[in-house]
Amino acid sequence: MPIRSILAGVGAYLPKRVVTNDELAQRLETSDTWIRERTGIRQRHIASPQETAAFMGTEAAKSALANAHAEPAEVEAIILATSTPDQAFPATALRVQAALGVTNGYGFDISAACAGFIYALSVADSLIRTGAARGALVIGSEVYSRILNWNDRGTCVLFGDGAGAVFLRAGKGRGTIDRGILTTHMHAQGTLGDILYVDGAVGQPEKSGHLVMRGQEVFRHAVIRLAEAVDEALAANGLTRRDVDWLVPHQANLRIIDAMGKRLGLPSERVVVTVDRHANTSAASVPLALAEAWTDGRIRHGDLVLMEALGGGLTWGSALVRM
Numbered sequence: 001m002p003i004r005s006i007l008a009g010v011g012a013y014l015p016k017r018v019v020t021n022d023e024l025a026q027r028l029e030t031s032d033t034w035i036r037e038r039t040g041i042r043q044r045h046i047a048s049p050q051e052t053a054a055f056m057g058t059e060a061a062k063s064a065l066a067n068a069h070a071e072p073a074e075v076e077a078i079i080l081a082t083s084t085p086d087q088a089f090p091a092t093a094l095r096v097q098a099a100l101g102v103t104n105g106y107g108f109d110i111s112a113a114c115a116g117f118i119y120a121l122s123v124a125d126s127l128i129r130t131g132a133a134r135g136a137l138v139i140g141s142e143v144y145s146r147i148l149n150w151n152d153r154g155t156c157v158l159f160g161d162g163a164g165a166v167f168l169r170a171g172k173g174r175g176t177i178d179r180g181i182l183t184t185h186m187h188a189q190g191t192l193g194d195i196l197y198v199d200g201a202v203g204q205p206e207k208s209g210h211l212v213m214r215g216q217e218v219f220r221h222a223v224i225r226l227a228e229a230v231d232e233a234l235a236a237n238g239l240t241r242r243d244v245d246w247l248v249p250h251q252a253n254l255r256i257i258d259a260m261g262k263r264l265g266l267p268s269e270r271v272v273v274t275v276d277r278h279a280n281t282s283a284a285s286v287p288l289a290l291a292e293a294w295t296d297g298r299i300r301h302g303d304l305v306l307m308e309a310l311g312g313g314l315t316w317g318s319a320l321v322r323m
C-alpha cells in the first residue's frame with residue numbers, strides 16, 4: 001500500500017491576554033456591534049512580548065506531540081508557516097526544533113500568509129509520501145498584533161495571535177476510507193499582491209511594516225476562490241459534498257465561513273467556528289480550529305475533514321483529511 005501522512009496529533013496555544021471589542025472601542029472609533037455584525041468577531045488573544053511565534057509554535061508543537069504520543073526523536077521535519085517570524089533567520093522552525101530538544105532532521109519556514117498552514121501541510125505531506133521524512137511537525141504560528149496599524153480600524157479589529165500544530169506520521173493507506181491526508185491543493189495569484197500585504201520587512205527598513213488591506217476586494221476573491229477550492233478537493237477524490245463530515249475553514253470572517261458551509265450543504269454545527277473568540281490568526285487559524293474540535297471530541301477518528309484557507313499573495317488552497 002502507498003505511504004500516506006496520518007494526522008497523529010493536534011495541538012494549540014493561545015496567548016493569555018484576551019482583548020474584547022469593547023476594549024478596542026475605548027480607543028478607536030468602532031463598536032462591538034459593528035465588529036460582530038460585519039465579521040462575527042467578539043474578542044481576540046494578544047501576545048505578550050515573550051509570546052513570540054517561536055514560543056507559541058513550540059507550545060502548540062509540544063501539545064501536538066503529546067496528543068500523538070510521539071517523542072521528539074520521531075520528528076524528522078519541522079515546517080512552520082508564519083508571516084511574523086521571530087527573526088529573518090534562523091527560521092522560526094529551527095528555534096522550535098531547539099526548544100523541543102530535537103537534534104535530527106531539518107526544518108524551514110513557509111511564507112504564504114493566511115494560507116500558510118495549508119501550504120505547509122501540503123509540503124509536509126509530499127515529504128512523507130516520498131520518504132523524505134517519517135514524522136513531521138506542521139505548525140502555524142502568528143503574532144499579527146506586531147504588524148497591525150493600531151490606528152486603522154479597518155484592519156486592526158480583525159486579527160489575533162496564536163499557534164496551532166499537527167504531527168504527521170508516515171503510515172499506509174489507500175482510497176478515501178483509510179486514515180490520512182487524501183489530497184492537498186495549493187494556488188496563488190501574485191498579480192493580486194496589492195490588495196492584502198505588509199508594507200515593509202527587514203529588506204525594506206524605511207517602510208512601516210504594517211498590514212494593509214482592501215477588505216471588500218479580498219472578501220470577493222475569498223468567496224470565489226474558496227468555493228472553487230472546495231469543489232476541486234471533492235472532485236479530486238471522486239467525493240460529493242455529502243461525504244464531508246466537517247468543514248474546518250480559515251477563520252477570517254463569519255460571513256465567508258457561512259458561505260462555504262452553505263456551498264457544502266453542511267449544517268452550521270458541522271462547521272468549526274473560532275473566529276468569534278480568536279479573530280483571524282492567519283496561518284494559525286486552521287490548526288487552532290482543528291485542535292479545538294478534535295480536543296473537545298466533536299471531530300472523531302474516521303471523520304472526513306475539509307480544510308481551506310485564503311490569504312495575502314493571494315494564496316489559497318485546501319486539504320482533505322480522513323482523521
Ligand code: COA
Nearest residue numbers: 030031034038114153154157215216218219252253310311
Ligand atoms: N468600526 C466601525 N466602522 C468601520 C470599521 C470598524 N472597525 N472598519 C471600517 N469601518 C467603516 C468604514 O470606514 C466604512 O465607512 P464609510 O462607509 O463611511 O466609508 C464602513 O465601515 C464600511 O466599510 P467596508 O470596508 O465597506 O465594510 P465591509 O462590510 O466590507 O466589511 C471587512 C469590512 C474588512 C470586515 C470585510 O471587507 C472583510 O471581512 N473582508 C475580507 C477580510 C478577509 O478575509 N481578510 C483576510 C483574508 S486572510
